[in-house]
């Protein structure tokens with residue numbers, strides 16, 4: 001059996017988490033790791049007690065053909081990164097790594113060029129997370145440095161929508 005490198009080991013777990021998501025359009029899974037310990041996990045889902053996209057049988061963003069990266073007020077879900085962040089303590093998240101995997105519901109393929117949305121980026125910054133690792137293929141991934149890539153390179157100033 002193949003022994004996975006550490007990044008892909010955690011990304012494989014984030015992918016399992018993503019598959020628990022409730023959206024009908026795209027599902028993401030996030031896990032936060034600190035000192036080789038998983039401190040939190042999160043997937044896409046409506047706030048507790050509210051109906052999910054999969055309960056309603058439609059995704060509002062999908063229904064109105066809302067382009068990627070725009071109009072997140074039309075998304076009824078708490079994002080995977082947000083769920084992972086609100087279920088961890090700040091002390092645990094300081095200097096931690098967030099692993100992120102996105103899956104297209106229609107095909108099961110990885111989301112091409114997946115990234116946290118602009119709102120999740122703000123929360124990642126304030127949570128004190130140091131690094132984000134995003135899966136591109138089964139074996140390939142990008143390592144994002146939060147300070148350099150989200151704080152110093154502030155895409156919100158260029159009105160880039162993110163994602």
Ligand SMILES: [Zn+2]
Pocket residue numbers: 022023024025026053058059060061076077
């Ligand atoms: Zn949805």
Ligand SMILES: [Zn+2]
Pocket residue numbers: 079081116117118119120121
């Ligand atoms: Zn987001």
